[in-house]
Amino acid sequence: xxxxxxxxxxxxxxxxxxxxxxxxxxxxxxxxxxxxxxxxxxxxxxxxxxxxxxxxxxxxxxxxxxxxxxxxxxxxxxxxxxxxxxxxxxxxxxxxxxxxxxxxxxxxxxxxxxxxxxxxxxxxxxxxxxxxxxxxxxxxxxxxxxxxxxxxxxxxxxxxxxxxxxxxxxxxxxxxxxxxxxxxxxxxxxxxxxxxxxxxxxxxxxxxxxxxxxxxxxxxxxxxxxxxxxxxxxxxxxxxxxxxxxxxxxxxxxxxxxxxxxxxxxxxxxxxxxxxxxxxxxxxxxxxxxxxxxxxxxxxxxxxxxxxxxxxxxxxxxxxxxxxxxxxxxxxxxxxxxxxxxxxxxxxxxxxxxxxxxxxxxxxxxxxxxxxxxxxxxxxxxxxxxxxxxxxxxxxxxxxxxxxxxxxxxxxxxxxxxxxxxxxxxxxxxxxxxxxxxxxxxxxxx
Amino acid sequence: xxxxxxxxxxxxxxxxxxxxxxxxxxxxxxxxxxxxxxxxxxxxxxxxxxxxxxxxxxxxxxxxxxxxxxxxxxxxxxxxxxxxxxxxxxxxxxxxxxxxxxxxxxxxxxxxxxxxxxxxxxxxxxxxxxxxxxxxxxxxxxxxxxxxxxxxxxxxxxxxxxxxxxxxxxxxxxxxxxxxxxxxxxxxxxxxxxxxxxxxxxxxxxxxxxxxxxxxxxxxxxxxxxxxxxxxxxxxxxxxxxxxxxxxxxxxxxxxxxxxxxxxxxxxxxxxxxxxxxxxxxxxxxxxxxxxxxxxxxxxxxxxxxxxxxxxxxxxxxxxxxxxxxxxxxxxxxxxxxxxxxxxxxxxxxxxxxxxxxxxxxxxxxxxxxxxxxxxxxxxxxxxxxxxxxxxxxxxxxxxxxxxxxxxxxxxxxxxxxxxxxxxxxxxxxxxxxxxxx
Numbered sequence: 001x002x003x004x005x006x007x008x009x010x011x012x013x014x015x016x017x018x019x020x021x022x023x024x025x026x027x028x029x030x031x032x033x034x035x036x037x038x039x040x041x042x043x044x045x046x047x048x049x050x051x052x053x054x055x056x057x058x059x060x061x062x063x064x065x066x067x068x069x070x071x072x073x074x075x076x077x078x079x080x081x082x083x084x085x086x087x088x089x090x091x092x093x094x095x096x097x098x099x100x101x102x103x104x105x106x107x108x109x110x111x112x113x114x115x116x117x118x119x120x121x122x123x124x125x126x127x128x129x130x131x132x133x134x135x136x137x138x139x140x141x142x143x144x145x146x147x148x149x150x151x152x153x154x155x156x157x158x159x160x161x162x163x164x165x166x167x168x169x170x171x172x173x174x175x176x177x178x179x180x181x182x183x184x185x186x187x188x189x190x191x192x193x194x195x196x197x198x199x200x201x202x203x204x205x206x207x208x209x210x211x212x213x214x215x216x217x218x219x220x221x222x223x224x225x226x227x228x229x230x231x232x233x234x235x236x237x238x239x240x241x242x243x244x245x246x247x248x249x250x251x252x253x254x255x256x257x258x259x260x261x262x263x264x265x266x267x268x269x270x271x272x273x274x275x276x277x278x279x280x281x282x283x284x285x286x287x288x289x290x291x292x293x294x295x296x297x298x299x300x301x302x303x304x305x306x307x308x309x310x311x312x313x314x315x316x317x318x319x320x321x322x323x324x325x326x327x328x329x330x331x332x333x334x335x336x337x338x339x340x341x342x343x344x345x346x347x348x349x350x351x352x353x354x355x356x357x358x359x360x361x362x363x364x365x366x367x368x369x370x371x372x373x374x375x376x377x378x379x380x381x382x383x384x385x386x387x388x389x390x391x392x393x394x395x396x397x398x399x400x401x402x403x404x405x406x407x408x409x410x411x412x413x414x415x416x417x418x419x420x421x422x423x424x425x426x427x428x429x430x431x432x433x434x435x436x437x438x439x440x441x442x443x444x445x446x
Numbered sequence: 447x448x449x450x451x452x453x454x455x456x457x458x459x460x461x462x463x464x465x466x467x468x469x470x471x472x473x474x475x476x477x478x479x480x481x482x483x484x485x486x487x488x489x490x491x492x493x494x495x496x497x498x499x500x501x502x503x504x505x506x507x508x509x510x511x512x513x514x515x516x517x518x519x520x521x522x523x524x525x526x527x528x529x530x531x532x533x534x535x536x537x538x539x540x541x542x543x544x545x546x547x548x549x550x551x552x553x554x555x556x557x558x559x560x561x562x563x564x565x566x567x568x569x570x571x572x573x574x575x576x577x578x579x580x581x582x583x584x585x586x587x588x589x590x591x592x593x594x595x596x597x598x599x600x601x602x603x604x605x606x607x608x609x610x611x612x613x614x615x616x617x618x619x620x621x622x623x624x625x626x627x628x629x630x631x632x633x634x635x636x637x638x639x640x641x642x643x644x645x646x647x648x649x650x651x652x653x654x655x656x657x658x659x660x661x662x663x664x665x666x667x668x669x670x671x672x673x674x675x676x677x678x679x680x681x682x683x684x685x686x687x688x689x690x691x692x693x694x695x696x697x698x699x700x701x702x703x704x705x706x707x708x709x710x711x712x713x714x715x716x717x718x719x720x721x722x723x724x725x726x727x728x729x730x731x732x733x734x735x736x737x738x739x740x741x742x743x744x745x746x747x748x749x750x751x752x753x754x755x756x757x758x759x760x761x762x763x764x765x766x767x768x769x770x771x772x773x774x775x776x777x778x779x780x781x782x783x784x785x786x787x788x789x790x791x792x793x794x795x796x797x798x799x800x801x802x803x804x805x806x807x808x809x810x811x812x813x814x815x816x817x818x819x820x821x822x823x824x825x826x827x828x829x830x831x832x833x834x835x836x837x838x839x840x841x842x843x844x845x846x847x848x849x850x851x852x853x854x855x856x857x858x859x860x861x862x863x864x865x866x867x868x869x870x871x872x873x874x875x876x877x878x879x880x881x882x883x884x
Contacts, residue, residue: 044511047781049487051515051528054774056483059522060711060787060832068518069486073493075517076510080501086493270502333496339489345502390502 048072073342081345082386083330088340106159106167107188108133112152116140116172123191131183133171140178141170163187195221197228199424201235202289206254209246209302215253222285233286235427237420238306239294241320245301248329255309256280258291258316264309266354267329267347274347280309290432291316292423295362296370297380300324307362308351314440317432318364319423322400325383327357328390345390359384359392365435367400368422371414373407490514519784524828525771529783533595534775537783546605547598549630550575554594558582561613563649563683565632569625575613582620583612605629637662639669640678643868644730647680648695651687651743656694663698663726676731676871678864679747682761686742689719689770689791696750697721699732699757704794705750708770715789721750731876732757733867736804737812738824741765748804749793758879759806760867762849766825768792768799769832787832801826801834807883808870810863811851 052072055063066088073086107126110117117139122129140147143158158167166182173179192211195204202225204218211217226233245251255264259280266277293307293316304323310316329347334340349357361382383389408418426432497505512528519526529537549568550561559581564571583589584600592600601609604627611623635658637646644666648655666674686692689708696705700721707718734748734757745764751757770789776782792798803824825831852862870876 041507041511044508047776048490048511048515050776050781051518051784052483052487054784054786055518055522058710058772058774058786058788059526060769060789062711063522065483065486068521069490071521072490072514072518075520076514077493077497078517079510079513080497080505084501269500270504328502331500333500335489335492339492342493342496344497344500346500347502 070340077342077344079388081328081388081390082383083326083328084344086340086342089338090340092334092341105185105188106133106183107186109191110139110152110156112147112155113138115148117142117147117152117155121191123188126188127183127186131181132179133169133181133183136174138172139169140172141168143167143169159185161185192217193221195225197225198237198420200229201237201424201427202226202229202233203237203239203420205239206243206303208243209250209254211250212247214247214250215257218254218257219285233289235424236286236289236291237294237423237427238291238316239420240299240303240307241294241296241419242298243300243303244298244324245303245326248302248305251302251305252278252280255306257285258310259313260284260287262313263352265305265352266350268350269347276347290427292426292432293318294419294423295320295323295364296419297321297324297361297382299362300326300383304357304362305349305351308349308355308357311362311365311439312352312355314436317366317426317435318362319366319368319426320364320419321367321369321380321405322363322382323361325357325359325361325392327359327361327383327392348390356392356394358390360394360398363398363400365439366422366426367405368419369405369407370417370419371408372410372412373405519786521830523769523787523830523832525767525769526786527784529773529785530595531780531782534773534779534783536595536598537773545602546627546629547602548609548611548625548627552581552594552598555580559589559592559594559597562685565630565649566636567633568630569628573623573625575611575623576615578615580614581611582614583610585610586612601627603627633658635659635662637666639666640864641868641872642675643871644670644674644677645680645864646677648684648744650684651691651695653688653691655687655691656698659695659698660726674727674730676733676876677727678733678735678867678871679757680735680864681740681744681748682735682737682863683739684741684744685739685765686744686767689743689746692743692746693719693721696747698726699751700754701725701728703754706746706791706793707796708789708791710789731871731880733760733871733876734758735761735863735867736764736806737762737863738765740804741767741825745799745804746791746793749797749799752804752807752883753794753797755880755883758808758870758876758883759804760808760810760870761806761863762809762811763805763824764799764803766799766801766803768801768825790832790835798835800832807879808866808875809849810866811849812861812863813852813858814854814856815849815851 052068055068056065070086070088077084077086106128107123108119108128109121109123111120112118119128119133119135119137119139121135122133122137142155145158147155161167163185165185167185169181169183171179171181192208192214193204193206195202197203202222204221204225206214206218222233222236252264261280261282264278264280266275268275291310293310295303295307295318299307299320300323304325304327307316307318307323311318327349328345329349330343331346333342333344335342351357351362384391406422408414412418494507494510497510498507515528519528548570549565550570551563551565552559553562554560561570561575561577561579561581563577564575581589581597584597589597589600601611603609607627609625609627611625613621613623615621632650632652632654634649634652634655635646636649637644639645644663646659646662646666648659663674666677689706693705702721702723705719705721707716709716732751734751736744736748736759740748740761741764745766745768748759748764752759768791769787770791771785772788774784774786776784790798790800793804826834850866852858856862870879
């Protein structure tokens with residue numbers, strides 16, 4: 001229905017007066033935005049101001065100016081790349097909370113099995129543990145709501161909330177006794193590292209780098225492994241599969257544990273003076289222990305930094321599939337007063353040999369697939385698949401060569417971890433040292 | 447820079463003064479709300495400055511601002527959008543007249559160009575292009591990723607030229623068509639006689655709708671020797687069009703009185719639209735057929751005829767688009783235009799159609815019940831749509847009316863809704879239902 005605006009002449013006069021004012025505003029905006037290519041931008045800004053004005057005046061409902069500009073900013077920033085965006089003041093506070101993990105929880109790791117929540121791990125001295133919940137217990141009701149018929153995400157929704165609030169749970173113990181418990185939510189920090197001894201070698205799994213005490217947890221885990229192996233560590237597997245990244249600082253610290261000084265990473269922005277270099281501290285934990293790092297297409301960002309640093313510096317052999325390829329740094333820029341914050345991509349990551357991680361990711365030294373080759377190419381979501389992601393001019397060693405991928409045999413039991421199995425083999429082979437030497441040479445050439 | 451702000455604020459104050467002294471009833475400029483607006487524009491400039499300075503690569507400011515404009519408009523509702531200068535030109539063509547093309551209505555469906563319906567008597571219709579077909583190639587070039595207007599541009603051009611179209615049908619079947627462009631005159635009204643009952647179909651409300659309708663009515667009267675015992679007006683799948691045409695079409699069947707009212711944000715924008723005196727088919731029983739595809743202008747006609755008890759509405763609940771968009775040209779169209787929702791419309795009894803649609807007096811299905819999966823999207827399903835109004839006029843209870851579905855074995859193509867409408871007009875049901883309609 002296209003009804004052309006008809007208004008009284010007077011009304012038009014006032015509209016024009018106001019519109020002129022909005023338009024007059026634009027040179028000021030351009031000056032403020034310090035934009036060089038002036039005339040075109042100015043024209044477009046005028047258009048923007050004009051439309052903003054038209055919406056304010058003529059839209060069917062009254063619209064909050066702030067919401068309007070928020071949508072404009074969101075859409076503009078999202079168009080830059082998948083990681084840039086705008087957050088309003090309230091979103092910004094929420095995000096900061098999430099990053100600091102300031103949410104109250106119960107301190108349990110859970111999964112959904114047969115329509116009940118299964119406790120896979122109760123963190124020692126966490127609120128649930130203190131209330132008597134142990135690994136292996138089942139939860140059938142959360143806060144009076146039965147779990148049955150819900151997805152895991154829906155079912156655990158009631159567990160998170162403000163710290164200090166009580167929550168009622170109905171627990172089914174492994175001996176089939178039912179108890180009702182009240183647990184007080186506390187700020188809990190998730191377990192950062194899981195470890196075990198695997199075929200005589202150390203195995204550590206790092207789920208996320210979004211944990212400010214990750215490095216301490218990792219050191220504890222490594223200590224307990226060496227104790228279990230009578231003070232010896234003949235080999236170490238660091239599993240970073242599915243690790244989406246997290247705190248940059250933690251990725252540098254973790255890399256630093258295994259490097260004796262030297263560069264871990266550099267981050268470069270638009271201007272040369274924006275380049276930042278990150279170095280490892282002197283002294284490393286296990287200088288003579290061979291290390292294999294496991295990665296896959298889900299390993300991103302901080303995980304790629306660790307893998308890239310240890311690969312380039314000849315300190316570890318990388319096994320698995322090519323990683324995700326998120327090699328960009330976002331800066332959160334808080335805006336004045338209550339105007340929220342803007343998150344924009346400001347730098348790219350480069351491994352010690354000077355290769356950009358963006359879009360390419362980290363290519364394993366030994367390509368190993370998890371499931372048998374069915375001839376079907378599985379689509380894996382990587383950074384370069386995302387709409388308008390930043391590209392990388394360097395496309396050497398970019399595609400996984402099919403012939404080089406090691407697949408498990410058809411009779412391999414897929415519930416067993418073939419990539420881990422291969423990682424253990426690599427640790428004990430002469431090949432390990434050949435790869436390390438080759439990588440060191442590449443590193444030296446650069 | 448704050449200094450510049452003050453200077454502009456002063457200029458603005460002068461404007462305020464002059465405009466308000468011109469006429470006290472002109473829009474009240476509230477200084478405070480404008481201050482907020484400028485603070486927000488200021489924020490926008492702030493962000494632009496940051497991005498120019500700190501983003502990892504050089505950015506294209508005009509593209510960035512274009513995205514901002516789109517985001518701002520799309521955040522309002524699904525019908526508000528920016529129209530580029532080129533699209534604006536196309537729009538002027540498509541509401542007014544002829545063009546040289548293939549003759550189909552198309553839309554964008556999840557990134558693919560989809561045929562809504564081929565227009566009668568056009569190359570597309572004659573070649574057998576069907577509603578729901580996806581156009582995947584034009585002249586052997588994939589059109590995936592093109593905007594709707596870019597795809598339409600490829601199909602339009604000199605009359606007489608061949609255009610090669612590849613269609614995907616039923617997901618996998620690929621069919622090639624070689625079509626010759628023709629001047630497409632949108633004939634939007636067709637008529638026929640169905641078992642002694644007059645039948646008129648209006649496929650959209652462009653600016654010829656009323657004129658073509660009155661021609662069709664006089665032809666029907668002539669062919670039926672001056673006496674039309676009943677009329678079925680088919681508005682199924684009619685997506686709407688021009689407001690003034692919907693008023694004229696309603697006016698054809700009403701002897702004066704209310705047709706529709708529109709309400710904007712300001713009371714001064716509210717308007718009532720009335721029918722002209724004199725009607726075309728006085729005392730002839732009328733059924734209006736609607737379905738989920740009947741939207742906007744179609745709903746105005748159906749709502750007016752229903753509320754004024756001039757006829758019965760038969761079929762399925764309509765789409766529910768009860769908002770009016772205005773095309774506001776920017777710099778006289780040189781910078782394109784915006785399509786902005788400016789008003790809601792209300793039926794004569796005061797009901798808003800937004801999100802609710804028109805509920806027929808007699809619900810009749812087109813597909814057998816087990817084929818109902820084919821349900822189409824309605825306004826209320828669109829993301830970010832205008833909310834349904836809850837007011838005293840809306841306080842009716844959601845009464846469940848049974849739906850009359852075609853019996854098992856009924857051939858879908860035989861049009862059960864139309865068949866039943868003819869039966870209703872010929873029986874006493876019509877008068878009974880009309881008397882009991884509220």
